[in-house]
Amino acid sequence: MLAPAQTVLIVDDDEAIRQMLSAFLSKEGLRVVTARDGLEAIEVFRLQRTDVVLLDIRMPRMNGLEAAKAILEMDRGTAVILMTAFAEVCTAVQAIKDGAFDYVIKPFDLEEIRLLVRRALEIRSMRADIVSLRRELSERYGAEGILTDNPKMMDLRQTIAKVARSQATVLIQGESGTGKELVAASVHYGSPRATGPFIRVNCAAIPEGLLESEFFGHEKGAFTGAATRRRGRFEQAEHGTLFLDEIGEISPALQVKLLRVLQEREYERVGGSEPIPADVRIVAATNRDLEAMIREGTFRQDLFFRLNVVALKTIPLRDRPEDIRLLADHFLGRFAADNNVVIRGFDPAALDCMLAYPWPGNVRELVNAVERAVVMSTGNVILRDDLPENIICGERAAFVSELLPDGEAIRPLREMASEFETRVIRLALARNGGNRARTAIQLGISRRALLYKLQEYAIT
Structure with missing residues (x-):
C-alpha cells in the first residue's frame, strides 16, 4: 500500500x-490544494491539515500574517512559507520568530520554491520520526517498561510513574545490578522532559582530576591540554535529565560545587566566570550507604538532603523470585534473536537451578547468565549444563552462603532459620506460579499452616 502523498496548500489572490x-x-509528486485569501485558507486547512502552506502576505479580506497565526494555532507542526515583496522582509522575519518556517521574495524562481518545500517536508518528516522514537523510548524505558510480577516492584513502578511527572530531584539506592539506571531512565522518559536529552555520568569511572571539567565543561586554556571550549554534562543535559550514577564516589570538593548547582540552579565552566543557568533535572544513584558515609564525614549531609528529595530503592533479585523466570524468558528472546537461533525456553532442571540461585549480581548477573546459555546451547531449549557452572553447582550451597557470608557473625538460630524458611517459601511459591494449595503440598504442610507462615513472614 502506497503512503498518502504529502500535501501543499497554496494561498494567493x-x-x-x-x-x-x-x-x-x-x-513533484505532491498533492496540491489552493485558496484565494486568508479566510478561505483557514477553512481549507481546518478541513484537511496540509504538510506545507505557501502563503502570500498581501491579500484581501485577511492578510497572510493573520492567516499564518490562525493556521499555526491549529497545528504548530505545519511548515508555513511566506511569499512576500522585498519591502515586507522585516515583517516576514518577525513571522518566522512567531513560528513560520521560512519566506521567499517575489518574484521567485521555481527551483527556489521546490528546494524550500522539499526542505520543509524533510524537516517535518524528521520531527515526526523523532516524536515516534521518543514515544517508543517512553514505552520501552518508562515505568510500564519495567518487567515484574512482584508486588513490591509493582508498587515501585507506580511510585516511579508519580515521581516522573514532577520536577523533583531523585535519589535511587540499591545493590549493584538491580536496575538503578533503568529506574532513572523510567523517571526521565515518563516526565515532561522526555523530549530532552538523558545524559548519564558514571562518577566512579572518571578520573578525579577530570570530574569537574566533565560535569561543568571548561573554557579554552583553562588548564594544560584545554585547546578548545568544552561543553560539560550539565550543558549537554539542558532541558533534560542528568543521571549521576555512583554519586557516592565524588570528592568532597566536587560535592560542594554540585550542592551549589542544586541550590542556585547555575554553574560556571572551569576557567570561566560567567554563570550558566542549569535547566536540568538531577537523578542520582548509588549502591553505597550515604547516611553511613555522612557519619564517617566522607559525604556532605546538606548535599544528601538536596539529592534525597524523593528516594527510590531498588529490590534485589533474591527478594523477587517470581521475576526470575519472567526476566529470563525476556532476555532469552532478545539473545536468541541477536544470535539468530531458535530456542523455545528453559528445561525444567535449568529453571530449578536458576530459581534456587541467590543471584548476588542481581539482574545484571541474570542477563549475563542467559546470554552465556544461549551461546553455549546446541538445542532448542536451554539445558542445565548450558548455565554458568557457579549457578549449577551453587544451588544448594547458595542458601548457606547467603545466610552466612564470609566474616558475618552467627546470629540466633531462630532468626537464621526464619530467613531460610522465608526464602524456601518464596521459591516454592514462584515455582508453583503463586498457587498456595500446590505450594503447601510441595512443602508437606497444610494450607492453613502455609497461610500462617505467609502472614508471620509478611510474604505477599
Missing part, C-alpha cells in the same frame, strides 16, 4: 500564481 505553483508542485 493571484490566480495565475496559484495555477503555476499548483502545476509545478503536482509534477
